[in-house]
Amino acid sequence: MSTRERGAQARLVSASARPADLLIRGAHVLDPRSAIDGAHDVLVRDGEIAAIGVPGTIEAPDGCELLDGAGRHLFPAFVDPHVHLRTPGQEHKEDLETGTRSAAAGGYCAIVAMPNTAPVVDSPPILGALLDGAAREARIPVGFSACITQQMAGRELTEMAELRALGAACFTDDGRPVVDAGVMRRALQYQRLCGGVLALHEEDPTLSGEGAMHEGAVSALLGIAGIPSVSESTMVARDCALALYEGGRIHVQHLSARESVEVVAAAKAAGVAVTCEASPHHLTMLDEDVRELDTRRKMNPPLREAADRDALIEGLRSGAIDCIATDHAPHARDEKEVPFERAPMGTTGLETAFAAVYTDLVLPGTLTLRLVVEKLTAGMGCIDLLVPRIAVGEAANLVFVDLGAEWVVGEAGYESRSENCAFAGRRLRGRVLLTVAAGAVAYRERSIMLSAA
Amino acid sequence: MKHLLSIADLTREDIERILDRAAAFEEVSDRDIKKVPALRGRTVLNLFYEASTRTRSSFELAAKRLSADVVNFAASGSSVEKGESLKDTVLTLSAHSPDAIVVRTPHAGAAALVAGWTTAAVINAGDGKREHPTQALLDVHTLRRKLGSLEGRNIWIVGDVAHSRVARSNVLAFRMMGAHVTICGPPTLIPRGIEALGCEVRYDLDDLREADVVYALRMQHERMDQHFVPSLREYAARYQINGRRLGPCQVLMHPGPVNRGVELSGEVVDSPQAVITMQVKSGVVVRMAVLYEVLAGARDEHPAPRAQARQLA
Numbered sequence: 001m002s003t004r005e006r007g008a009q010a011r012l013v014s015a016s017a018r019p020a021d022l023l024i025r026g027a028h029v030l031d032p033r034s035a036i037d038g039a040h041d042v043l044v045r046d047g048e049i050a051a052i053g054v055p056g057t058i059e060a061p062d063g064c065e066l067l068d069g070a071g072r073h074l075f076p077a078f079v080d081p082h083v084h085l086r087t088p089g090q091e092h093k094e095d096l097e098t099g100t101r102s103a104a105a106g107g108y109c110a111i112v113a114m115p116n117t118a119p120v121v122d123s124p125p126i127l128g129a130l131l132d133g134a135a136r137e138a139r140i141p142v143g144f145s146a147c148i149t150q151q152m153a154g155r156e157l158t159e160m161a162e163l164r165a166l167g168a169a170c171f172t173d174d175g176r177p178v179v180d181a182g183v184m185r186r187a188l189q190y191q192r193l194c195g196g197v198l199a200l201h202e203e204d205p206t207l208s209g210e211g212a213m214h215e216g217a218v219s220a221l222l223g224i225a226g227i228p229s230v231s232e233s234t235m236v237a238r239d240c241a242l243a244l245y246e247g248g249r250i251h252v253q254h255l256s257a258r259e260s261v262e263v264v265a266a267a268k269a270a271g272v273a274v275t276c277e278a279s280p281h282h283l284t285m286l287d288e289d290v291r292e293l294d295t296r297r298k299m300n301p302p303l304r305e306a307a308d309r310d311a312l313i314e315g316l317r318s319g320a321i322d323c324i325a326t327d328h329a330p331h332a333r334d335e336k337e338v339p340f341e342r343a344p345m346g347t348t349g350l351e352t353a354f355a356a357v358y359t360d361l362v363l364p365g366t367l368t369l370r371l372v373v374e375k376l377t378a379g380m381g382c383i384d385l386l387v388p389r390i391a392v393g394e395a396a397n398l399v400f401v402d403l404g405a406e407w408v409v410g411e412a413g414y415e416s417r418s419e420n421c422a423f424a425g426r427r428l429r430g431r432v433l434l435t436v437a438a439g440a441v442a443y444r445e446r447s448i449m450l451s452a453a
Numbered sequence: 454m455k456h457l458l459s460i461a462d463l464t465r466e467d468i469e470r471i472l473d474r475a476a477a478f479e480e481v482s483d484r485d486i487k488k489v490p491a492l493r494g495r496t497v498l499n500l501f502y503e504a505s506t507r508t509r510s511s512f513e514l515a516a517k518r519l520s521a522d523v524v525n526f527a528a529s530g531s532s533v534e535k536g537e538s539l540k541d542t543v544l545t546l547s548a549h550s551p552d553a554i555v556v557r558t559p560h561a562g563a564a565a566l567v568a569g570w571t572t573a574a575v576i577n578a579g580d581g582k583r584e585h586p587t588q589a590l591l592d593v594h595t596l597r598r599k600l601g602s603l604e605g606r607n608i609w610i611v612g613d614v615a616h617s618r619v620a621r622s623n624v625l626a627f628r629m630m631g632a633h634v635t636i637c638g639p640p641t642l643i644p645r646g647i648e649a650l651g652c653e654v655r656y657d658l659d660d661l662r663e664a665d666v667v668y669a670l671r672m673q674h675e676r677m678d679q680h681f682v683p684s685l686r687e688y689a690a691r692y693q694i695n696g697r698r699l700g701p702c703q704v705l706m707h708p709g710p711v712n713r714g715v716e717l718s719g720e721v722v723d724s725p726q727a728v729i730t731m732q733v734k735s736g737v738v739v740r741m742a743v744l745y746e747v748l749a750g751a752r753d754e755h756p757a758p759r760a761q762a763r764q765l766a
Binding site for chain 2: 216217218220222224293334337339340
């Protein structure tokens with residue numbers, strides 16, 4: 001079991017795995033937080049980055065696996081502060097093993113699970129059981145968030161101090177907003193005692209109502225009730241104001257609307273301790289893509305208009321948006337094989353995040369590869385957890401990628417237990433070949449054979 | 454044409470072909486024995502997930518007048534209430550090999566889903582608040598009979614557009630037939646972005662005089678619980694089509710059932726301008742034409758199974 005502690009006692013837990021011994025020769029190494037951006041040899045010994053050198057200068061020690069990196073890229077592995085592992089209670093959608101396997105296949109070395117399970121994670125025994133389960137089943141380190149309010153009902157606070165002491169990664173009622181401003185304020189006050197970032201699903205239910213997709217021309221055409229952009233941005237504004245007043249620390253989840261980006265940018269300028277995330281699907285798809293009523297593209301917040309997507313992209317550039325997070329939300333096939341308005345919200349995303357963003361934003365020149373890697377590795381930093389680096393002495397958290405490889409999403413199935421992927425059928429560029437998480441090989445693409453030196 | 458799911462799937466030529474056939478079927482409805490053997494031996498399944506007497510019986514009559522066998526499946530009192538999913542219900546009913554399934558559900562896009570799960574032809578009899586294509590066709594048919602052509606005509610659709618599948622299908626169909634469409638209603642019941650359908654939006658009846666056709670929508674009482682309008686009294690004061698507002702040369706339409714005293718005053722319902730019963734009558738012949746189109750018309754486009762087998766051999 002690997003445990004990482006920072007600040008209070010947030011824990012990232014995985015099953016024990018053999019530390020890797022690897023030499024990756026001549027890959028283009030890119031770490032956006034250092035000067036490294038070019039071909040290097042990278043040696044991993046006993047799970048740690050032991051040496052970084054000019055290509056061809058590092059010899060492979062005995063028993064060390066050798067990988068030819070020519071024409072391939074090596075990044076710090078990705079992290080995701082917003083994933084649904086559906087455990088406990090909904091293991092038919094995902095469990096700790098399948099969810100972390102899916103993450104590893106997407107190039108992730110650490111993720112944080114959301115607490116909207118059945119039962120919800122609102123008490124220390126449930127959190128404890130999850131941490132124990134992860135120590136047996138998780139392929140990569142997982143952190144578990146706990147609810148802000150009991151039963152996620154938005155009324156009384158959970159025992160946040162005890163949950164935090166046990167290792168809660170952060171606090172969130174994700175899936176639902178904390179509707180009551182008074183409760184939100186109390187949580188921000190209590191945060192001074194227990195620490196732990198409040199990660200917020202921002203939605204005013206009196207505005208979103210029965211909405212099933214973005215409110216605009218497409219929803220008008222389809223006769224489907226809309227979720228207006230302002231149902232998100234007004235709540236973001238409210239919580240930024242409360243966080244400023246109480247000196248609290250918040251992380252806004254899955255920003256989708258132009259107005260929300262503007263609110264966060266203004267709040268940051270005003271000194272609010274706020275970070276935020278955007279998802280690959282909101283960065284690459286529009287409400288137009290819902291026209292055929294594919295339930296895999298039904299999520300909350302919904303896919304919005306071009307102006308919203310463009311504002312999110314600009315937010316990544318300007319720094320208003322801190323990270324890319326998937327909101328990986330698995331659902332069983334029969335749960336999604338229903339009319340659009342009846343279908344549950346959510347798309348899987350871990351296995352497609354990098355390739356989708358690379359294909360749709362980096363290849364056309366909209367964003368640089370460096371910025372995308374930075375945003376895919378920044379998410380856990382937003383909640384004061386792991387920021388992976390490629391540097392000698394660091395634990396190996398690496399993703400080895402073939403940017404030229406083309407693949408069709410879903411054609412070879414998924415590692416996730418669920419297949420409700422909004423990108424299904426899309427031809428994407430950029431394939432994860434190998435993932436090293438917390439020093440151990442967590443995923444290996446079929447074409448990467450073992451080749452001991 | 455394999456299915457009728459949306460007006461957007463049709464061309465103007467498709468609509469004209471279907472309605473010309475409907476006109477031919479009108480003669481059948483005037484006979485003593487109102488039956489032709491066009492669809493003898495075919496099975497039509499009515500699958501209704503929402504209460505509907507008018508549309509369902511109109512489809513039933515249409516199928517019977519074409520000598521098809523009709524099975525009615527209502528969701529209440531059935532396996533649906535025991536928790537069966539739409540897909541499982543469709544798979545189960547498809548095992549009886551119906552030739553056509555007429556489906557109404559409270560959810561947008563459900564008819565298209567059904568079409569993916571069965572080999573039968575699927576006719577959308579209303580999917581949520583999205584579309585009701587046979588209503589639009591029968592309305593166009595009624596107007597063609599009343600006015601000759603819709604080309605260049607001004608049609609006002611008045612009322613609760615947000616919750617109306619009739620409004621959406623009719624805007625599409627009227628526009629396709631060359632009419633200029635204006636929708637009008639309280640701002641709380643006009644969906645944001647509806648202009649994308651190609652219609653104009655007004656919030657008052659001040660210019661109603663410019664309309665050749667006034668199409669009033671049903672104001673559903675259950676909307677009152679959600680407070681979309683302050684009161685039916687105020688709604689009627691602002692939007693009711695009455696003798697004062699309706700011009701002598703304007704055609705008045707309504708999909709039924711009418712709330713007298715709300716969206717329409719009693720006097721206009723009974724006025725010579727109203728074609729409401731003509732719409733009901735058109736419903737049967739248009740649905741006969743639609744059933745014929747998807748069941749018999751399709752034979753012309755697709756080779757019979759035996760012919761395909763021969764090609765493969």
